[in-house]
Amino acid sequence: MxxxxxxxxxxxxxxxxxxxxxxxxxxxxxxxxxxxxxxxxxxxxxxxxxxxxxxxxxxxxxxxxxxxxxxxxxxxxxxxxxISRTFQNIRLFQNMTVLENILVGMHTRVRASAIQVLLRSRAFLDEERALVEEAFRLFRFIGLRANPNELARNLPYGEQRKVEFARALASKxxxxxxxxxxxxxxxxxxxxxxxxxxxxxxxxxxxxxxxxxxxxxxxxxxxxxxxxxxxxxxxxxxxxxxxxxxxxxxxxxxxxxxxxxxx
Amino acid sequence: MTGQLRLIRLYRAVVYPLIQLTVWSAASLVIISAVTLALAVVFNRQVAGGLTLVDFVVRTLPQVAIDGLTIGFLYAMIALGYTMVYGVLQLINFAHSEIFMVGAFVGVEFMLLLNLPPDQPVQGLLLVILLTTLLGMAASGLLAVGIERVAYRPLRHAPRLVPLISAIGVSFFLQDTVRAIEGLVNNAFFRNYPSFPALNEPLTLASVTVAGEPVTVQMQAKIILIIVVSLVMLSGLNYLVNATRLGRAIRAVAQDQATAALMGVNVDRIIMLTFLIGGALGGATGVLFGIRVGRIDPYVGFIPGIKAFTAAVLGGIGNITGAMLGGLVLGVLEAFAGAYLSQFTGGAFGSEYKDIFAFAILIIILIFRPTGLLGEIVAQRA
Known part of the structure; x- marks a missing residue:
């Protein structure tokens, strides 16, 4: 090393x-x-x-x-x-779903331009789909058991910690x-x-x-x-x-x- | 699995809010109509024109309901500007009513500039109005972004009252600037939207007989236009906020600015875009409002602004669906009060009391639900 x-x-x-x-x-x-x-x-x-x-x-x-x-x-x-981080007190976006929390974490990695987003271009949709699939890989990696469409605030404490981990990892x-x-x-x-x-x-x-x-x-x-x-x-x-x-x-x-x- | 997920997300983001909007507007209409009818039955007596109170209500109800929805949609669109800015900055943007007013002025100047002969066919007019609306949106959106940059961003970390005062200052500044410009250029500070017979002509939508009485439902073409444009914009905004990446970032910033920034969201840019969207909605509403009322002046934003702010609070400030609902409820209440207050009270209270009535209802609702009708999100954040 x-x-x-x-x-x-x-x-x-x-x-x-x-x-x-x-x-x-x-x-x-x-x-x-x-x-x-x-x-x-x-x-x-x-x-x-x-x-x-x-x-x-x-x-x-x-x-x-x-x-x-x-x-x-x-x-x-x-x-x-x-550089990515987690917090001492969990700071998830409580009123978003688990999946949305992860997608916000991927915000920095978005390549599609605003025009492509508005036009729902092929490239944009592919990218969005790829991000969702990657979010699921992250869920498996950290062993998340919760439903990805559940609001973050409804999750038990341990699961919230995991989601925070996943969100921090989402930006690669x-x-x-x-x-x-x-x-x-x-x-x-x-x-x-x-x-x-x-x-x-x-x-x-x-x-x-x-x-x-x-x-x-x-x-x-x-x-x-x-x-x-x-x-x-x-x-x-x-x-x-x-x-x-x-x-x-x-x-x-x-x-x-x-x-x-x-x- | 992801395909199914997309459907669920699409449902949550687009279909569900629309259903909610429809159900709520239908419900508020039905409830308020039922209460009005019940009151009419209880206090039934002769009113002007040889009609009983019940007859009078039955004959006018559909028209009043349409009026209420029209005003309600306009309030809802202005209310969104207040609620979105409140969501990301916890700031009540008192300059929003002037952003709305500037949209109305840009629209009227554009239409006067075109100088169309009044006997236009409807199709051409629709195109012109759409163009005017887009222009009003662009002007107001950019104005809102400029205001944020000049008057709010330097005060981002000041105590909350400071940007509020700044907002009030901007509001006066815009009122008097528009007044000065219009006064210098046109020698009068009000302007009239050109009037087109094709738009004002009432179209009969339905004609039914209720208990032997003919009831016709009529709408002017411009009212249909206002409702359709509002619906498109409200649905578009719902989609933008709930189903796109930009919307996700806006919600993230609204819920926790610091964390959103640490997750890589450029907070300044998102705040700017929020002002742009809220301002553009305000500008579009300004144009539609101007087309509806005809005459506008630099102070025309104040009353609709206050009412839309009220609507935002009624729905739960910071909550986008809430703002739409609050606007609809307030608009319907106001239309009903305006139409029936004088007949019900035997002339003791005229329709000029409609605002007092609407605000009294607001106070009662807030006593029992201080967070507003859909306000749990605010309670969560506070």
């Missing part, structure tokens, strides 16, 4: 008024990796995702993706470059950002999701960055872990190493615990 850098965040800073949510963070991901970002609540993990995906404009630093700068681009432009991303993909899941579902994340990389070749609180998931699948605390990167490395890092233990459990474990 080559060690080409896919995503490179250099000294990224994001402030909200007086609060520095992300402070000079260097964070890079090589193509084909599964890496995790961990850290206590409010450490700036989701903010970093929002900055990468173009939802926030960074106050300092640069973000490079496939050798091109992407900071300052609009979210839809970042998505078009091949090169990099996917998963924000707490196992939040609110039972151990069985968690194991399934872990398996799914591995398959994203192994079968679809997608590079994965995940924010995760479940240490079992983090330690189980990530090849590298980055730890944020108060907006700063305090540790980085293979999971086993990071787990033993006193700074990390301190951030999670307080100073006393760190001293105790150092003994």
């Amino acid at each position: 080559t060690t080409e850098v896919l995503l490179d965040c250099r000294q990224v800073t994001k402030r909200f008024g007086g609060l520095v949510a992300v402070n000079g963070v260097d964070f890079s991901v090589e193509r084909g990796r599964i890496v995790s970002i961990i850290g206590p609540n409010g450490a700036g993990k989701t903010t970093l995702f929002n900055v990468i995906s173009g939802f926030y404009r960074p106050d300092g630093g640069e973000i490079w993706f496939e050798g091109r700068r992407i900071d300052g681009l609009r979210p839809d432009q970042v998505a078009a470059r091949g 991303p090169k990099l996917i950002l998963l924000d707490e993909p196992t939040a609110g899941m039972n151990p069985q579902e968690m194991a399934e999701t872990t398996q799914l994340i591995r398959r994203l990389r192994d079968e679809l070749g997608i590079t994965v960055v995940l924010i995760e609180h479940q240490m079992r998931v983090v330690m189980g699948i990530s090849e590298r872990v980055t730890v944020l605390d108060y907006g700063e990167k305090i540790a980085e490395g293979p999971p086993a190493e990071v787990r033993r890092n006193p700074k990390v233990i301190e951030a999670y459990l307080g100073r006393g615990a760190a001293l105790g474990s150092a003994d």
Whole structure:
């Protein structure tokens, strides 16, 4: 496997008024990796995702993706470059059907021009049909059991998570950002999701960055872990190493615990 | 499997909303007619012309129903402009009534420019009116896009009241600009749509005998035209919003702008297109409205605008089918109140009270259904 850098965040800073949510963070991901970002609540993990995906404009630093700068681009432009994401709290289009949610996810890949759409041209109809078929392949890939014509809001929680996954995959991303993909899941579902994340990389070749609180998931699948605390990167490395890092233990459990474990 | 799915989607997107529209307009007509008839029976007495109240109602009912539907369709088309913009921006676009007015003016100037002799055959006139409508659509659509760019986009992240005030400002600006231009060029700020006998001639659609009384249903050609054009536009919009990729993007932006952007939807472009579509519908309505009433002035948008906004709220603001339904219900209520209020109250309330009556009904409905008739979507989002 080559060690080409896919995503490179250099000294990224994001402030909200007086609060520095992300402070000079260097964070890079090589193509084909599964890496995790961990850290206590409010450490700036989701903010970093929002900055990468173009939802926030960074106050300092640069973000490079496939050798091109992407900071300052609009979210839809970042998505078009091949970065896709899921959310900590499910954010499906609740009043659309499952299938429509996926088709919105494919929005960036549409080739047909407005004229072709209006004239219902052959090319447009073929494209539309191809997209629907691909949506069904995605459903099979993620093991969705729900009816594709059901409104998203009527689905049980676990199925909604899967639809969000499918929607994020619909744009054929090169990099996917998963924000707490196992939040609110039972151990069985968690194991399934872990398996799914591995398959994203192994079968679809997608590079994965995940924010995760479940240490079992983090330690189980990530090849590298980055730890944020108060907006700063305090540790980085293979999971086993990071787990033993006193700074990390301190951030999670307080100073006393760190001293105790150092003994 | 995908073929079957296409059918289901087509049904959901096109057939279902149309059925809904038909059922609702028929239902509101039937309910309001039944209530009117029942009241007539209860309060039956002699009215002017040697008729009893029941006779009077039976004779006039079909005509009033047609009037109600015509106004209702016009309100529905304007209401769509309000509701679509509200859907994507949560902004009440108070300038929409002026977008409508500008459409009416562009139409009248075009028709006056053509300077057609009044004795045109119907076919040629239909073509002219279609052309005028398209021109009004183009003008109003572009105007709406321009307003969004200049007056709303810079205020996208300001508190909600700020763009609202901006909208009111744009509204005054357009009224007085049109007034100034018309005043300078024509020395009068109102204009009259040319009148063509062929369009005004009443066509008898049906003539039946009810309880020994002859009842004829007549429609002017221009009214038929208005209803047909409205139906085509409403169906077209339904199709656009529910069955096309653009419509999918519009709905995605309306439901969750941030997520839509992260999924690759260019939000600014979708908002622009929403204004274009809403404005174009408003412009078409302006032309049709002008043809119906004849005389227009720069303030002609205000009352229909307020009523269409009301219709949008009545149907559930942000909900496209709701706006159509709200417009129909309001139009029918208004036509019935206008026709019967004076006879029913023995002249105590004249037909000029029709607006009060219609708005009182609106208030009552909103007390019991604050989200509007089809308003669950708003409740979901809020």
